[in-house]
Amino acid sequence: MMKLIEVLNGKTADTPPIWFMRQAGRHLPEYLEIRATCKDFIDFCFTPDKAAEVTLQPIRRYDMDAAILFADILLIPIGLGRKVEFIKGTGPVLEPIDVEGIRQLTVCGAADRISSVWETVERVRAGLPADKALIGFTGGPWTVATYMIEGKGSPTKEIAKRFAYENPEAMADLLAALVESSADYLIGQARAGANALKIFESWAEGLAPDMFDRLVINPTRDIISRVRAAGVDVPILGFPRGSGLNAIRYAHETGITAIAAGTQMPMADFRATIPDGMPLQGNLDPLALRIGGSVLRKSVDAVLRDAEGGPHIFNLGHGVTPDVKIENVQAVVDHIRGREPNYV
Ligand code: CP3
Numbered sequence: 197m198m199k200l201i202e203v204l205n206g207k208t209a210d211t212p213p214i215w216f217m218r219q220a221g222r223h224l225p226e227y228l229e230i231r232a233t234c235k236d237f238i239d240f241c242f243t244p245d246k247a248a249e250v251t252l253q254p255i256r257r258y259d260m261d262a263a264i265l266f267a268d269i270l271l272i273p274i275g276l277g278r279k280v281e282f283i284k285g286t287g288p289v290l291e292p293i294d295v296e297g298i299r300q301l302t303v304c305g306a307a308d309r310i311s312s313v314w315e316t317v318e319r320v321r322a323g324l325p326a327d328k329a330l331i332g333f334t335g336g337p338w339t340v341a342t343y344m345i346e347g348k349g350s351p352t353k354e355i356a357k358r359f360a361y362e363n364p365e366a367m368a369d370l371l372a373a374l375v376e377s378s379a380d381y382l383i384g385q386a387r388a389g390a391n392a393l394k395i396f397e398s399w400a401e402g403l404a405p406d407m408f409d410r411l412v413i414n415p416t417r418d419i420i421s422r423v424r425a426a427g428v429d430v431p432i433l434g435f436p437r438g439s440g441l442n443a444i445r446y447a448h449e450t451g452i453t454a455i456a457a458g459t460q461m462p463m464a465d466f467r468a469t470i471p472d473g474m475p476l477q478g479n480l481d482p483l484a485l486r487i488g489g490s491v492l493r494k495s496v497d498a499v500l501r502d503a504e505g506g507p508h509i510f511n512l513g514h515g516v517t518p519d520v521k522i523e524n525v526q527a528v529v530d531h532i533r534g535r536e537p538n539y540v
Contacts, residue, residue, distance in 0.1 A: 200262045200329040201391055203507045204431035204454050206473050211533050212500075212508045213261035215331070216525065218515030219254040220266050223522065226253050237282035238274070241267050242312045248319035255328055257522070258529050262329040262392070263320060265385065267313050269335025269396055272377055273344050275306035292347035292355075295366040303373045307380035314388040321389030332390030334382050336397025336436070337374035337415040344370065353399055360411055371415045379422035386428040394433040394456070395419065398514075400446075401438030408442040413449050420451040433477060437514065444469045459513025463502040475507035480528070482512050488524040493539050496531050 199213040221227055227250050234240035241247055251266040270280050270288050277300070281289045291297075302309075321330050342356040343349065350356075360367045382393050400412055420432055434452035436443050438460070447455050447470040455470060457463055457478035467476055479502075484495035499510070510532050516525070523540045531537035 198327055198329040198391060200509065203509055204392055204475055206475065206507055208507050212510040214510040214529055214532055215260045215262040216512050216516050219260060220250045221516060222518035223516055223520040224253055241271060244312055244315040244319055247316040251320045252323050258525055262331050263324060264331045265317060265333060269340055270343060271310045272335060272340055272381060275310040275377055276373060277302040278344060287349055288343060290343055290347045293344045295363060298366050298370045301373045303376055306377035307384055311384065314384045317385050317388035317390055329391040330389060331392045331394055332382060332385030333394040333396055334378040336395050336412065337371045337378065338411040339397050339399045340374055341370055342399050360407065375415050375418045379419045382423050383426045383428055386430050392431045392433060394435060397436045400436040405442060412436060413446055416450040447471060447474060467506055473506065475509060476503060477509040477511050479513040482514050482517060485512065485520050485524055486517060488521060489539050492524055496528055
């Protein structure tokens with residue numbers, strides 16, 4: 197039985213299952229070794245044997261309870277016919293989309309154009325022990341839209357928010373394109389063997405409540421109804437990072453199975469406001485993981501205390517960074533499994 201899936205189905209485990217966002221990545225020497233064989237990050241994501249191999253690395257090294265598919269939320273815009281590049285030291289760069297560009301999106305067949313990811317899922321599932329879960333994912337429509345509109349990551353999302361206020365119809369069309377392609381993409385991942393799905397709404401902060409309903413809650417609910425209508429019944433985790441009290445409506449209204457909390461979320465208070473028995477994931481501060489030592493030990497204990505009283509999946513509030521020490525990731529795993537941790 198997969199511990200992660202039991203907890204996603206509502207069981208409170210004696211020790212929480214554990215996995216980390218960005219657990220496959222640049223803090224691992226074995227990742228860097230494979231990464232070096234593919235110049236371009238997108239080619240890397242579209243090469244199933246390599247993507248499958250790095251997905252499995254954190255399971256082998258740390259015995260995590262779940263693997264997360266190695267891919268990126270910005271593959272969907274490629275399926276929709278947009279140009280996406282990852283530039284070393286800069287991050288993702290896209291050609292900013294306008295009203296005309298939205299009209300020209302190739303929605304039909306978008307998920308099929310990135311279907312090599314489904315092959316990665318098949319390969320990972322075939323290589324995973326039976327008690328380890330494989331999590332598939334897609335980006336939340338609003339988060340992906342911010343990159344498509346702004347052309348890059350931005351601290352305020354002001355350009356994307358302004359676009360949503362000033363061009364409500366074009367914005368609705370863009371979100372509809374993202375809903376349809378993301379739902380198809382998730383359905384394909386589940387059919388290829390993903391045991392759970394996650395929607396990364398990483399840029400959910402700073403939205404007025406009515407905007408949050410329009411840009412985040414409604415499109416997420418639409419994705420989930422499409423996935424369910426296709427007969428896919430695996431648990432779906434939502435991650436409306438940094439959305440404050442908007443996360444309460446998100447938990448009640450989108451149809452998600454479980455909710456992931458970002459770093460600043462007080463989980464005991466949050467648990468009291470989400471649907472009864474809904475599993476909670478989170479939310480160790482990634483900075484504590486970088487610092488290590490007694491800071492990390494205390495932070496892990498604080499998360500465990502805060503999450504008591506219901507189904508909990510131990511994770512970070514955001515992703516592992518490249519400077520994290522392997523020993524500290526191992527120590528957190530040991531700590532939550534009741535072994536003596538060796539924090540450095
Ligand atoms: O979590 C995992 O281990 C699974 C794989 C995964 C990646 N990206 C691999 C990746 C997942 C789930 C993502 C999601 C993703 N991608 C998000 C949402 C989650 C979050 O972190 O908030 C976002 C916003 C992106 C967009 C993205 N991809 C950015 C901004 C960057 C560049 C930043 C950087 O660190 O360079 C990426 C690249 C990326 N995606 C890397 C990895 C491991 C690093 C690229 C490399 O190895 O060269």
